[in-house]
Amino acid sequence: MIRPVRKAVLPVAGLGTRVLPAGKATPKNLLNVFDRPILSYVVAEARAAGIEHMVFIMGRGQEAIEAYFDNNPELESTLEAKGKTDLLDEVRAELARPGEMSFVRQMAPLGLGHAVGCARDVIGDEPFAVLLPDMLMAAQPGALAQCVAAYGQVGGNVVAVEPAPPGEAHKYGIVALDGQSGRLNRMTGMVEKPPPGTEPSNLFISGRYILQPEIFELLESQGSGAGGEIQLTDAMVRLMATQSFHALEYEGTTYDCGDKIGLLRANVAFALMRPDLAEAARAAVTALL
Ligand code: G1P
Numbered sequence: 636m637i638r639p640v641r642k643a644v645l646p647v648a649g650l651g652t653r654v655l656p657a658g659k660a661t662p663k664n665l666l667n668v669f670d671r672p673i674l675s676y677v678v679a680e681a682r683a684a685g686i687e688h689m690v691f692i693m694g695r696g697q698e699a700i701e702a703y704f705d706n707n708p709e710l711e712s713t714l715e716a717k718g719k720t721d722l723l724d725e726v727r728a729e730l731a732r733p734g735e736m737s738f739v740r741q742m743a744p745l746g747l748g749h750a751v752g753c754a755r756d757v758i759g760d761e762p763f764a765v766l767l768p769d770m771l772m773a774a775q776p777g778a779l780a781q782c783v784a785a786y787g788q789v790g791g792n793v794v795a796v797e798p799a800p801p802g803e804a805h806k807y808g809i810v811a812l813d814g815q816s817g818r819l820n821r822m823t824g825m826v827e828k829p830p831p832g833t834e835p836s837n838l839f840i841s842g843r844y845i846l847q848p849e850i851f852e853l854l855e856s857q858g859s860g861a862g863g864e865i866q867l868t869d870a871m872v873r874l875m876a877t878q879s880f881h882a883l884e885y886e887g888t889t890y891d892c893g894d895k896i897g898l899l900r901a902n903v904a905f906a907l908m909r910p911d912l913a914e915a916a917r918a919a920v921t922a923l924l
Contacts, residue, residue: 637790640783640845642757643686643764645677646750648694648741653894662697664768666898669906669916672703673892675729676905677768684779686764690737690757692750701738704731746864752854760848762786765867770842771901773908774887778843781885785819786845791879792871794822795843797889805831807839808868810882822880827868828861838882840868841889850874 651658657666665672681689691700707726714723741753751765764779772778778795786793796810811824824835844867853870860866871880890904891897906916 637787638762639685640762640764640786641686642688642690642761643681643766643779644690644692644751644754644758645674645681645766645768646692646741646747647674647697647700647768648692648744648750649769649893650694650744651893654892654898660696662694662700663893665699665703666892668771668892668898668901669909671729673771673901674700674703674768676771677766678704678729680772680777680779681764681766683777684764684783686779688735688737688757690739690754692741692753693738694741694744701736704729704736706730746859746862746866748854748857748865748867748870751867752851752857752865755851755854758848758851762845762847765844765846767842769891769893771890771892771905772841772843772885772887773890773904774885778841778885778887778889781887782843782845782883785881785883789819789879789881791881792847792850792874793845793881793883794825794871795841795885796838796882797841797884798837799834799839802831804834804837804839805829807841808866809834809836810838810840811835812838812882818884818886820882820884822875822882825868825872825875825880827866838884841885843885846871847874847878849878 647662647664651663654663664674711723737757739753741750766779782793782795799807805828808825808827809829810822813821813823850870853873857865857870860869890901892901903920907913
């Protein structure tokens with residue numbers, strides 16, 4: 636039986652060194668993409684995929700994330716008094732629904748595998764999604780919804796992948812496939828940040844996962860791997876010994892917002908995608924060139 640995916644883990648604790656100084660006092664996933672923080676888009680993507688509960692794995696000094704999804708009574712009453720109902724509606728659409736969000740503190744930055752492991756008790760014994768919010772995905776349907784649909788076909792574990800730009804595969808987790816036909820293929824292996832020239836394919840793990848809860852036990856005993864960090868990829872490789880893994884080459888575009896140029900691209904791209912403001916955005920960007 637394929638059990639539904641109702642919960643998602645969003646690891647947001649990273650220090651954001653690639654976007655300093657912007658990410659110094661503002662959590663990097665609250666940095667702006669056009670008119671809202673990165674996390675706003677990722678939460679919308681999770682909701683559109685049917686996620687009912689999101690578990691944020693937080694670092695120190697990231698209270699602004701909770702505040703973003705909480706009421707701001709002063710702001711809301713001011714907008715109301717001034718009759719700015721459109722803005723008020725937009726602000727309220729961002730609020731967490733009752734009981735929708737949990738915030739778990741990761742006590743030390745020990746790696747993505749450790750971060751996901753911190754969600755163990757909140758997720759419990761059911762399949763769950765992981766969304767790496769740095770990786771902003773423009774897709775229709777959303778990238779996670781595509782993963783959930785693929786999971787509905789094959790069950791087990793599903794990992795979104797996409798071709799790495801030439802020469803960049805060593806920066807990511809890379810998958811090995813059991814042959815390739817169409818977009819959804821069974822995986823035979825994975826390796827985190829392979830040395831250049833040793834990559835088993837050019838398909839990198841792009842930041843959306845559907846995982847079975849058995850991963851948690853493996854994460855608890857997972858030693859450190861690439862970069863001295865506890866890697867989710869390494870625990871997935873161990874889970875692959877007993878469970879199926881499929882790679883889904885999702886249809887859409889990824890913007891790496893953990894990177895300055897990626898964040899710039901996302902800002903322009905998401906402005907151009909907004910029906911209400913695309914024309915003005917295009918004129919403003921074109922005028923700069
Ligand atoms: C993490 C994952 C890696 C994945 C990448 C996508 O790496 O470990 O497998 O390809 O995210 O952004 P990180 O970027 O945290 O080094």
